[in-house]
Amino acid sequence: xxxxxxxxxxxxxxxxxxxxxxxxxxxxxxxxxxxxxxxxxxxxxxxxxxxxxxxxxxxxxxxxxxxxxxxxxxxxxxxxxxxxxxxxxxxxxxxxxxxxxxxxxxxxxxxxxxxxxxxxxxxxxxxxxxxxxxxxxxxxxxxxxxxxxxxxxxxxxxxxxxxxxxxxxxxxxxxxxxxxxxxxxxxxxxxxxxxxxxxxxxxxxxxxxxxxxxxxxxxxxxxxxxxxxxxxxxxxxxxxxxxxxxxxxxxxxxxxxxxxxxxxxxxxxxxxxxxxxxxxxxxxxxxxxxxxxxxxxxxxxxxxxxxxxxxxxxxxxxxxxxxxxxxxxxxxxxxxxxxxxxxxxxxxxxxxxxxxxxxxxxxxxxxxxxxxxxxxxxxxxxxxxxxxxxxxxxxxx
Amino acid sequence: xxxxxxxxxxxxxxxxxxxxxxxxxxxxxxxxxxxxxxxxxxxxxxxxxxxxxxxxxxxxxxxxxxxxxxxxxxxxxxxxxxxxxxxxxxxxxxxxxxxxxxxxxxxxxxxxxxxxxxxxxxxxxxxxxxxxxxxxxxxxxxxxxxxxxxxxxxxxxxxxxxxxxxxxxxxxxxxxxxxxxxxxxxxxxxxxxxx
Numbered sequence: 393x394x395x396x397x398x399x400x401x402x403x404x405x406x407x408x409x410x411x412x413x414x415x416x417x418x419x420x421x422x423x424x425x426x427x428x429x430x431x432x433x434x435x436x437x438x439x440x441x442x443x444x445x446x447x448x449x450x451x452x453x454x455x456x457x458x459x460x461x462x463x464x465x466x467x468x469x470x471x472x473x474x475x476x477x478x479x480x481x482x483x484x485x486x487x488x489x490x491x492x493x494x495x496x497x498x499x500x501x502x503x504x505x506x507x508x509x510x511x512x513x514x515x516x517x518x519x520x521x522x523x524x525x526x527x528x529x530x531x532x533x534x535x536x537x538x539x540x541x542x543x544x545x546x547x548x549x550x551x552x553x554x555x556x557x558x559x560x561x562x563x564x565x566x567x568x569x570x571x572x573x574x575x576x577x578x579x580x581x582x583x584x585x586x587x588x589x590x591x592x593x594x595x596x597x598x599x600x601x602x603x604x605x606x607x608x609x610x611x612x613x614x615x616x617x618x619x620x621x622x623x624x625x626x627x628x629x630x631x632x633x634x635x636x637x638x639x640x641x642x643x644x645x646x647x648x649x650x651x652x653x654x655x656x657x658x659x660x661x662x663x664x665x666x667x668x669x670x671x672x673x674x675x676x677x678x679x680x681x682x683x684x685x686x687x688x689x690x691x692x693x694x695x696x697x698x699x700x701x702x703x704x705x706x707x708x709x710x711x712x713x714x715x716x717x718x719x720x721x722x723x724x725x726x727x728x729x730x731x732x733x734x735x736x737x738x739x740x741x742x743x744x745x746x747x748x749x750x751x752x753x754x755x756x757x758x759x760x761x762x763x764x765x766x767x768x769x770x771x772x773x774x775x776x777x778x779x780x781x782x783x784x785x786x787x788x789x
Numbered sequence: 790x791x792x793x794x795x796x797x798x799x800x801x802x803x804x805x806x807x808x809x810x811x812x813x814x815x816x817x818x819x820x821x822x823x824x825x826x827x828x829x830x831x832x833x834x835x836x837x838x839x840x841x842x843x844x845x846x847x848x849x850x851x852x853x854x855x856x857x858x859x860x861x862x863x864x865x866x867x868x869x870x871x872x873x874x875x876x877x878x879x880x881x882x883x884x885x886x887x888x889x890x891x892x893x894x895x896x897x898x899x900x901x902x903x904x905x906x907x908x909x910x911x912x913x914x915x916x917x918x919x920x921x922x923x924x925x926x927x928x929x930x931x932x933x934x935x936x937x938x939x940x941x942x943x944x945x946x947x948x949x950x951x952x953x954x955x956x957x958x959x960x961x962x963x964x965x966x967x968x969x970x971x972x973x974x975x976x977x978x979x980x981x982x983x984x
Contacts, residue, residue, distance in 0.1 A: 474922075475922065475925075475928065486835075488831055488835065488836065488839055489828075489831075490831055490836050490840070495830060496830065496831040496836060497828040497829065497830060497831055498828055498829055498830075498831045498835065499827065499828040500828075503827040503828050506825070506827050507825060507827060527899055554825075557823070557824065558824050558825060558826075558827065558828060559828075569842055571839070571842070575922070575928045575929075576921075576922045576928070577841070577921040577922055577928070577929070579842065579917075579921070627839065628839050628840075630840070630842065632844075634844070636842055636844050636917075637844065637845050637910065637911045637913070637914055638842070638914060638917060638918070639909075639914050639917065639918035639922075642909060642910050642911060642914055642972070643903065643905075643908060643909050643914070643918075646972065647896075648893075648895035648896035649896040649973075650896045650897050651896070652892060652893040652894055652896065652897075652971070653893070653896075653971055653972065653973045654893075654895065654896070654908075654968075654971055654972050654973070655972075655973055655974070655975050655976070655977075656972045656973070656974065656975070657974060657975050658975040658977065659975070660975075660977065660979070662977065662979075692979040693979075744979065746978075746979030746980045747979070747980045747981050748979045748980055748981065749981070751983040755983045756983060758983075759983045759984055760896065761896030761897045762897065762898075762899050763894070763895050763896050763897055763898045763899040763900075763901065764895075764896050765895075
C-alpha cells in the first residue's frame with residue numbers, strides 16, 4: 393500500500409512532496425527523533441483521503457485502495473448524511489423509547505453505557521454503493537470511486553434487545569421507527585425482529601467514541617443492513633404494529649424493478665467483492681509476481697469463498713481468505729498472480745454462507761433492470777493493459 | 790412551530806428533574822424479567838415534543854388545515870428557490886411530474902425522474918417529510934397550516950387533488966397516490982439465484 397500511496401502523493405503534489413522530503417534527515421539514525429504527542433498522526437508521506445461522490449455535499453467515499461486488512465480508520469469511514477453532520481452535546485443527549493411499550497423511557501448517554509456492552513466488527517455500506525460500476529461504465533475510476541461507500545469498524549454499544557426489554561415491548565409491536573437528531577430528522581422503520589437478533593445502539597467505533605460523521609454520540613447499528621437504516625445521532629425509537637412509510641423508505645431507498653414494481657424494505661446487503669489492487673490508477677511496473685487483493689462482504693453472514701479470474705471469467709481460482717473471516721464484515725482476500733506482461737482482465741466473485749454467488753453485471757441487469765437504484769453488487773473487472781496501466785472495465789469490453 | 794427544536798429546552802429541564810427522581814424510578818431487578826432499571830420514565834411533554842411522525846392511516850397528523858392557494862404562497866416564499874417554479878426545473882429535486890402515466894417503468898428506463906406524482910406511494914409521507922426536514926434553510930420551521938397548504942399545492946400540481954382541495958387530518962389520509970400499489974416487499978432471501 394505504502395508504495396502506491398507515496399507514488400500517488402508524488403504524482404499529485406510534486407511540490408508538496410519536495411517540501412516534506414526537505415524535513416526528513418538523510419540518515420535518521422544520526423539525529424534524535426521527536427518525543428511523544430497526545431494524539432498520533434499519519435506519516436506526512438501518507439495522505440489517504442475521503443473523496444466527494446458526485447455533486448452532493450453529503451457523501452464521501454473511503455479510499456479502499458489505500459487500506460490494508462479489514463478495518464477502516466475512523467477518520468476515513470465513508471460519509472452519508474442528508475442534512476449535514478450535527479453538533480451534539482453528549483451531556484444533553486437523550487434517547488427516547490416509546491410507542492407500544494409498557495414503560496416509555498428516556499436514557500442518557502451515561503445510562504446507555506452502564507448497560508452490559510457488546511462489541512462486534514462489521515461493515516456498514518450505503519445501498520447506493522457501486523452505482524458507478526452498474527449503468528455507465530467509466531474507465532478511469534478507482535476502487536474508492538466505485539465502492540468507497542462501505543467501511544468496516546469495531547462497534548461497541550448496548551444491544552437494542554436490552555433497551556427493548558427495559559422498556560417492555562408490547563405484544564403486537566412488529567416495527568419500530570428510528571429517528572435521528574440531525575436537521576433531516578432522519579427516520580426509518582425497522583422490523584422488531586432485528587432488535588432481538590443483532591441490532592445495537594453503538595457509542596464507540598474502533599476503540600474511541602463515535603466520530604461525528606458516524607453518529608456521535610450514539611447511532612443505530614443493524615449489522616449487514618443498508619447504511620441508511622442505521623440511523624445516526626439516534627434520538628427516538630417508537631414501537632408500532634406497522635411501518636411508518638417515511639420518505640426515506642418510499643421515495644428513496646426503494647428499488648425499481650423491470651416488472652414495473654419497486655422493492656421496499658430491501659435491508660440486507662447481498663454478497664459482493666472488489667479487487668482493490670491492482671486497480672486504477674496503478675501502473676504495474678514490471679512483469680512477474682503481484683498479489684491481487686481486495687475485499688468481500690455479505691450482509692447475510694460470512695464470506696465462504698472468493699474466486700479470482702485473470703482472464704475475464706473463463707477460468708476461476710480460489711483466493712485465500714485472510715483471517716479473521718467474520719459474519720457481515722469486510723473479508724480480505726489474497727491471490728498470488730504472475731503477470732506475463734500481456735493484457736489481462738481481473739475479476740473477483742464472492743460466495744456467502746447462504747450459497748449466494750455474486751452475480752455478473754449481465755445477471756444483475758437482467759434481474760433488476762438498467763434503471764434500478766441501490767444494491768449494485770455485480771462482479772467488477774479491472775483491465776490490465778500490456779503497458780501495465782489498469783482501468784475499470786466490463787468483462788466483455 | 791419548531792416542535793423538535795423546543796425539545797432542547799425540555800430536555801434540559803428533564804435533566805434537572807432526573808437526579809431527584811431516578812432512585813424512586815428504579816425497580817428491583819427480577820430474575821424472571823431481568824431489568825437494570827436504568828433510564829427514567831419519559832414524561833408526556835417530552836414524548837409530545839419529539840413525537841412528530843405521521844403515518845399513512847393519519848396517526849400523528851396535527852390539527853390545522855390548508856388550501857391549494859395558501860400552499861402556493863408558502864411555496865413561492867419558502868420552496869421555489871430550490872425546487873423551481875411550480876415544482877419543476879429547480880436546482881434541486883423535481884417535485885412535480887406524472888409521466889409516464891400508468892407504466893411505472895423506472896426499473897427499465899434510467900432516464901425517468903421520480904417525483905411526488907409518479908413515485909411517492911403515500912400523501913401522508915409528504916406531510917411528515919416537509920414538516921420534519923424542510924425548508925432546507927430553516928428545517929422544522931413551518932406551521933401545520935403551512936404544511937397542509939404546501940401538501941395541497943404539491944398534490945394539485947401533480948394532478949392528484951383538485952384546485953379547491955382543503956387538506957387536514959381527516960382528508961389527507963384519504964388521498965390515494967398514483968403509485969400506491971406499485972411497491973412490493975423484498976423477496977431476496979440469499980441462497981442460489983439472483984433477484
